[in-house]
C-alpha cells in the first residue's frame with residue numbers, strides 16, 4: 001500500500017474553501033487535536049523560480065511573525081509529493097471580500113462604526129507587522145479573514161495580548177496570505193494586486209513601503225463603504241491615486257472621510273502610520289460612562 005502522505009495521515013479533509021493559481025485551500029481537522037485548520041496545498045515551485053521565492057517568503061514571514069490577534073496564525077509547513085503545504089489558523093467567518101459581497105448583494109454596506117472597527121483592527125495587525133521590519137504588500141479584502149468571536153468561548157486567541165480584545169461587533173479581522181511579505185530595509189518587492197497598488201510602488205520608489213500597506217488599507221475600507229469595484233489600470237486607476245475619492249452610496253461624516261483621504265494621499269509621507277491609526281481619536285471607541 002502506498003505510504004500515506006503526512007497531509008493524509010495527520011488531517012481529515014472536510015471541504016475545499018478556495019482555489020486559485022496559488023493552489024487549493026482546504027478546511028481540515030487535525031486528527032490528533034481535533035482542531036480545525038486552513039491548509040493550502042500548492043504545486044511545489046520550480047527550484048530557483050520566482051514562485052519558489054514567494055513560497056519561501058510566506059513561510060519565513062509566518063515564522064518571524066509569531067502570534068498576533070490580527071494576523072492569521074501559522075502552525076506548520078512542509079513539502080511532500082511535489083507539493084508545498086502550509087497549515088494555518090482557520091477563520092470561520094470567511095474573508096472580508098465575502099462579507100462585502102454578501103452585503104452588496106442585499107444593497108447594504110458597512111456603516112461607519114463597522115468600518116472604524118475594521119480599520120482599527122487591521123491597523124493593529126499592520127502595526128505589528130511593520131514593527132518587525134516587514135511589509136505585507138498585498139492588503140485587500142480577500143486577504144483579510146474573519147473569525148466570529150464566539151459569545152462565550154473557553155478557547156479563542158490568547159487574551160494576553162495588550163491590545164483591546166473586545167471587538168464591538170463580535171468580529172475579529174485577521175491579516176492573511178503573507179506571500180508578498182518583504183523586508184522594509186532591503187525589500188525584494190513582488191507587486192500585489194494592481195487594484196490596491198500605491199502609485200509610488202509602481203514607480204519602484206520603495207522608500208516608504210509601510211505606507212503602501214496603508215494605501216491598500218484605505219482602498220479596502222472604501223470597498224467596505226460600498227465603493228464600486230476598483231480599476232486595475234487606466235485613467236480611473238490614476239484618478240484614485242490623485243486624491244479623488246470615488247462616489248460612495250453613503251454620506252460619510254467629515255472626520256471619517258478626511259481620515260480616509262489621508263490614507264489615500266498621493267504623498268506616502270502624508271498617510272498616517274499604522275501606529276498613528278491605532279491611536280487615532282476617530283477610531284477610538286467612545287467609552288460609555
Ligand SMILES: Cn1cc(CCO)c2c3c(c(-c4ccccc4Cl)cc21)C(=O)NC3=O
Nearest residue numbers: 017018025038040088089090091093094177
Ligand atoms: C480561501 N480561503 C478561505 C479561508 C477561510 C475563510 O473563512 C482561508 C484561510 C486561509 C487562506 C490562506 C491564504 C494564503 C495562504 C494560506 C492560506 Cl491557508 C485562504 C483561505 C488562512 O490562512 N486561514 C483561513 O481561514
